[in-house]
Amino acid sequence: MTAHTEVVSGPVRRPRNLAASIIGSIHDDATATALGFRGGTVAGSVHMDQFAPLLLGVFGHRWFETGSLSLYFRHATMDGEPVQAFVESPGVGETDPQIRSWATTVNDTVVAEGTTSVGQPSAPSALRNRDLRPVRPAELRILSQLSPGHSLGELLQAPDADRQRSVIGQGAMTEPLDWYTGSSPWGGPIASPSTVVGLLYTRLLADTKKAMGEHVGLFGAIEIRFRSGPVLLDRTYRVTGEIVALSQTPKTEAMWFDSRAFDKSGTLTAELRMMLRQMKESSPLYQERAARG
Numbered sequence: 001m002t003a004h005t006e007v008v009s010g011p012v013r014r015p016r017n018l019a020a021s022i023i024g025s026i027h028d029d030a031t032a033t034a035l036g037f038r039g040g041t042v043a044g045s046v047h048m049d050q051f052a053p054l055l056l057g058v059f060g061h062r063w064f065e066t067g068s069l070s071l072y073f074r075h076a077t078m079d080g081e082p083v084q085a086f087v088e089s090p091g092v093g094e095t096d097p098q099i100r101s102w103a104t105t106v107n108d109t110v111v112a113e114g115t116t117s118v119g120q121p122s123a124p125s126a127l128r129n130r131d132l133r134p135v136r137p138a139e140l141r142i143l144s145q146l147s148p149g150h151s152l153g154e155l156l157q158a159p160d161a162d163r164q165r166s167v168i169g170q171g172a173m174t175e176p177l178d179w180y181t182g183s184s185p186w187g188g189p190i191a192s193p194s195t196v197v198g199l200l201y202t203r204l205l206a207d208t209k210k211a212m213g214e215h216v217g218l219f220g221a222i223e224i225r226f227r228s229g230p231v232l233l234d235r236t237y238r239v240t241g242e243i244v245a246l247s248q249t250p251k252t253e254a255m256w257f258d259s260r261a262f263d264k265s266g267t268l269t270a271e272l273r274m275m276l277r278q279m280k281e282s283s284p285l286y287q288e289r290a291a292r293g
Contacts, residue, residue: 007086008057008058010050010084012083014081015042017040018043020040020079026041026217027042028040031282035216035282041218042076042081043194043219044073044112044221044222046174047083047111048069048193048197048222048224049194050083050103050175051103052193053175053177054086055067055069055087058089058099059118062118064190064229064230065229067118068115068226069114069224070101070128071221071223072221077105081105082106083174086102087099096118096121098117100113101114114126114221114223126223127223127273128223132244132245135247135248141253141285143255146208146211148244150243151240152204152207152240153204153240154238154240155203156238157203157236158234159191159195159196159231159237160195160198160202161189161195161233163195164181168181189232189234190230191230191231191232199231200224200241200260200261200274203239204239212278213284213285214283216278216279216282217276217279218276218277218279219274219277220254220276223272224272225271227268228263228269229270238266239262240262241259242257249277251279253277255275256273258271258272
């Protein structure tokens with residue numbers, strides 16, 4: 001890490017498109033280019049792993065216990081495209097600081113921007129402070145069967161330890177901390193930020209995705225927050241969630257949802273706020289309307 005006045009920067013890394021083999025997804029070159037992207041995209045959650053060493057340097061291991069990382073994604077990167085992460089330095093003596101965080105390409109295109117914090121900062125995070133611009137479900141097509149307050153259900157799930165170890169073993173994680181595979185200050189190995197996202201997202205939205213019908217989606221914004229962390233790889237958590245808001249842009253429909261992980265004692269361990277974009281052009285519901293027009 002290198003300190004530049006009040007900004008701390010990490011090294012330039014080359015995040016990998018770990019889902020390139022999923023045909024028909026935004027990570028698949030053919031699908032992505034057909035929708036106007038340069039190629040299959042790197043998942044936003046992959047970029048979050050690049051911040052971990054910076055946050056440990058700024059906040060210490062306390063970040064994995066009560067920290068947050070809140071990012072809105074601005075630019076989709078391709079496999080191996082160089083990216084650099086940055087955070088501001090907190091003020092001297094601040095006990096619960098919240099600081100700016102962002103990532104750019106080597107030509108200074110902003111990949112993601114937002115905030116990171118530790119403890120209980122007085123100001124809301126970047127995503128909690130954002131105008132979600134809700135719309136009536138009747139205005140939507142892909143998300144027409146969903147509405148704010150809709151429960152995403154409840155499940156028991158452990159972090160995907162095998163996947164985390166495999167990604168690290170392949171040399172495909174930008175910043176593989178020793179704590180992800182061996183002992184940590186909390187005992188056994190812990191989940192990386194991207195693995196925390198997977199725990200709080202992947203299986204929880206299975207039924208919701210069915211309700212959307214055929215479409216191509218991508219991450220628009222992600223916030224993870226540890227309440228009594230970290231998330232341990234060898235633990236099973238109770239995961240719950242609900243839809244917060246539905247919105248749209250000219251090219252996408254967007255769903256905001258919150259989810260939480262509780263340990264076996266019922267203690268809240270970690271939270272997620274995510275915005276998922278659904279590409280209108282990818283849905284038969286929009287193609288049919290265009291054909292009739």
